[in-house]
Amino acid sequence: MKILRVWLIAICLSSISLSEVSDLDSKITEFAHSPEWLGHFFYDGDRAGYTSLVESKHYFFSSTGKYSPEDELKETVRRLSVPEEIPQEEYCHYVARYELVLAVFPQFRKSGHQCKAFEEWSQKLALDSVRMSFATGYIKNPASSFGHLFLKLVSRNQNSDLLNYGINFSAQTGDDTDALYALKGLFGQYPGGFVxxxxxxxxxxxSDLEGRDIWELDLDFDDIAKRRLLLFIYEFDSNYVDYTFMNNNCAGILERLIDYLQRRPVKTSLQMKPWTMPLESFLNISSAIKDKKYFYRPSLKTQLLQMDDRLTEKQKLQISDEAKLGNYNGLDARSLDYVILDKKINEPKLDENQYLxxxxxxxxxPVDTETSGKAGTLPEIKVDDRSRTSSIGIVGNKEGSGLDLNLLNERLIYRHSLSEINIFNLQVRTDKDKQPILAEVEIFNFLAGEPVSFLRSPISYGGGLFYRSKQELVLEASAGYMLNLKDWLYFSRLHFIGDKFRTELFPKVDVFYFNHIANLKLNIQSREFGIEAFRFIEVNYSIRLSSVYDTQNKEIRYLAGASYFY
Amino acid sequence: MKRVLTLVSLLIAFTSFSSWAAGDAGCGLGSVIISKNSKGLQLLAMTTNSFFLTQPLGITSGTSGCSSSGLVMKDKEIQYYVEVNQNEIIRQMSMGQGDKVETLASLYGCQTDSSKKIFIEVSRTEFGKIQPHSHVKPNEFIENLNQVINENSTRLADCHMS
Incomplete structure (x- = not known):
């Protein structure tokens, strides 16, 4: 209240009438709670209480700015309204918010209220359009299946696509090891900033080092959004938020930023899932775009698979023969292209002299002209032709029915490879006495599969921790070889199961068939033979049938279910 | 045993989120220190000066890092590009095609498809001069390439190199 009185007096001294002060005050209150002002500072919360995600103290003018959008706006207006001009360096330092405020309160604009350095930078960039870039997961890393998001700034003045600029939000993690990295990332111990x-x-x-395909989607920004993006990045500069793996990650922050740029109300944490997935953020953002324009860049790994498809059996035989001898003198251009890329990707300790x-x-x-320009052909199935990662459904068997809740699932079918990750899926069913039981909890389960090729035999592996009503905690792990034959994947492995009743190692074979709307899985082992069929009805609905024949007890168990993905 | 299994599973689950941090390719943060003569400092020297003279950097594997709004200086574009992409440039150069070598051609002023094609063809046929051994550093690579370009200046007349 004291601050309000002082502020009102200050405004009065600058010869504004009382009624004007009252109008100004109400306009400030209104703008302080607008999507623009809240979005610029990454305020989270509502009128009952806000907190900005930005941690840098110098980002706020007001000492209470982190928690009060109104105090921050009042201080910004005060600085603009004083007779003295703001020094150019300071104006440039905070150019985005000053421009935001002056658009709403033009009466405070003075001749010195412009940042020449920003205008020059902006002109050099000559921003034509902005694309959302999505890096898919990469083979044999199920944890990467949810992808990564960043932005691409396409310049009017740039003919070469790679010479455009990108904006990435990431964490500064230093040399921390995996476990420490995981823990610190969970609890927001890393500063996250824009690059x-x-x-x-x-x-x-x-794309090159991590083997991820890149999908780009034009965000269809208008001129206001484009300018606002450049202003924001210019101002945000070395400021930071506390990066967390769950929400304040590349996806959560970029989704907030894009909502702000497009003048949409930014979702609060309460409106979001407890986690923000790059893949789902991509789906959220792309669903708001009417005429979608995609661009595609395959990773080097995908390019190698494309090269594999173009080799004849004779060429493959020749390559593998020469690989055994260690010289490749008799290979043609296409075969040599394959060998070189294969070595680059798959041999971490490459003999550099041999490579040269x-x-x-x-x-x-000569150049293999048949392959020119084919790598980046847009695939028929787009990255957002898919369901979301969480689902809720019903399941039933002869004993009863129940609830199937899947928190996080992602399956990456990568041409002939398969990566899968499932986190915290649970089934609650009724038993034969019609009592509800926690039938199964899939705490964590993953599969990293890469088929054997004519040249390499990578090991595929998987594992998981489960809770099952009879066995309680169960640990499973597998390692073996995957084979691809005419779009069917055969995974032969040694499978380990450990629970309170047994510890066992036995051979197992899984046979998979996938496309983007349906899949079929057979599993064969000495104790049981099972079949599972899954199909999407629409993008967000699915049905599932599974049947298992227990060879020891000579009984058949079945399960049927239907789910909604959200 | 149960507690150990639970803890292990939680750690594995949490570690899986590590991919979302997407590496530590970051810069513009207030607390990172880089050593003198590091790769990052060299890369920084090639970007336009930030308006904040004390702009700090974050560098990862010598492949990333710059001021958060720094544009690469015109006369350093080729050097910067080669520093980052040399490995893939030479692979595509040997093949005589690819987006990285095409981009290099455009940096050398080859703006039309035909001039890019000639640039890439010249670099392929003279590959042995450009990459004579396996440890060619970026500066040497560029010098060798410049030499080849000079020797083929008639063929590359349409590439307007300054």
């Missing part, structure tokens, strides 16, 4: 990089650098990190010999030999052969 402005040449796009080719992001492509190198995500291969490159030099390749340079003496």
């Amino acid at each position: 402005f990089l040449p796009y080719h650098q992001l492509i190198k990190d995500y 010999k291969l490159l030099t030999a390749r340079s003496r052969l």
Whole structure:
């Protein structure tokens, strides 16, 4: 209250009438709670209480700015309204918010209220459009299945796509190891900030080194949104939020930013799931775009698989023969292209002299013109032709029916590879006495599958921790080889099960068939033979049937279910 | 045993989220220190100065890092690009095609498809001169490439290199 009186007096001294002060005050209150003002500062919460996600103290003018959008706005207006001009350096430092406020309160604009450095930078960038870039998961890393999001700034003045710039939100994690990295990331112990990089650098990190395909979707920003993005990035600069794996990650922050830029109310934490998945953020953002324009960049790993498809059996035989001898002198251009890329991707301790010999030999052969420009052909199935990662449904068997709740599931079918991750799925069913029981909890389960090729035999593996009503805690693990034959995947492995009744190691075979709307799985082991069929009805609905024949007890168990993905 | 299994499973589950941090390719944060003569400092020297003279950097594996709004300086574009992408450039150069080598051609002023094609063809046929051994550093790579371009200046007349 005291602050309000002082502030009102200050405004009065600048010869504004009392009625004007009252109008100004109500306009300030209104704007302080607008999506623009709240979005710019990443305020979370509602009028009962706000907290900005930004942790940098110098980001706020007001000492209470982190918790009060109104105090922050009042202080900003005060700085603009004083007779003295704001020094150019300070104006540039906070150019985005000053421009936001002056658009609503133009009476405070003075001739010095512009940032020449920003305008020059913005002109050099010559922003034409903004794309959302989604890096898919990569083979044999189920944890990456949920993807990564960043932005691409497409310039009017740039003919070469890779020379555009990108904006990435990431954490500064230093040299922390996996367990410490996981714990600190969970509890927001890393500063997260925006990085402005040449796009080719992001492509190198995500697509070349990590083997992720990149999908780009034009966000259809208007001129206001584009300018606002540049202002925001220019101002945010070295400020940071506490990065958390769950929500304040690349997806959560970018989703908030895009909502702010497009003048939509930013969702609060309470309106979001307890976690924000890059893949789901991509689905959320793309669903708001009417005419979707996609662009696709396959990773080096995908390009290798594409090359594999183009090799004849004769070429494959020749490559594997020459690989055994360790020289590749007799190979044609296409075969040598394959060998070189295979070595680059799959041999971490590459013999660099041998690699250079291969490159030099390749340079003496003509260009394979049949493959030119084919790598980036847009796949028929788009990255957002898919369901969400959580589902709720009903299941039933001869004993009774119940609830099937799946918190986080993602299956990455990658041409002939399979990565899968399931986190906290539970089934509550009734037993034969019609009592509800916790039938199964899949605490954590993953599969990292890569089929054997004519040149390499990678091991596929998986594992999980479950709770089952009879056995209680169950640990499972597998390792073996996956084979791809005419779109069917065969996974032969040694499977380990440990629970309170047994510890057992036995052979098992799973046979999979997948496409984007249906899949079939057979599993074969000495104790049982099972079949499971799954199909999407619409993007967000599915049905499931499974049947297991227990060879020891000579009985058949079945399960049927239907789910909704959200 | 149960507690151990539960703890292990939680740690595995939480570790799986590590991928969402998407590496530590980051810069513009207030608390990162880089050593003198590091790769990052060299890369920074090639971007336009930030308006904040004390702009700190975060560097990862020598492949990332710059001021949060720094544009690569015109006369450093080729060097910056080669520093980041040399490995893939030479692979595509040997094949005579690819987006990385095409981008290099455009940095050398080859703006039309035909001039890019000639640039890539020249670099493929002269590959041995550009990458004569396996440890060619980016500066040497660029010098070798410049030499090849000079020797083929007639063929590359349509690439307007300054």
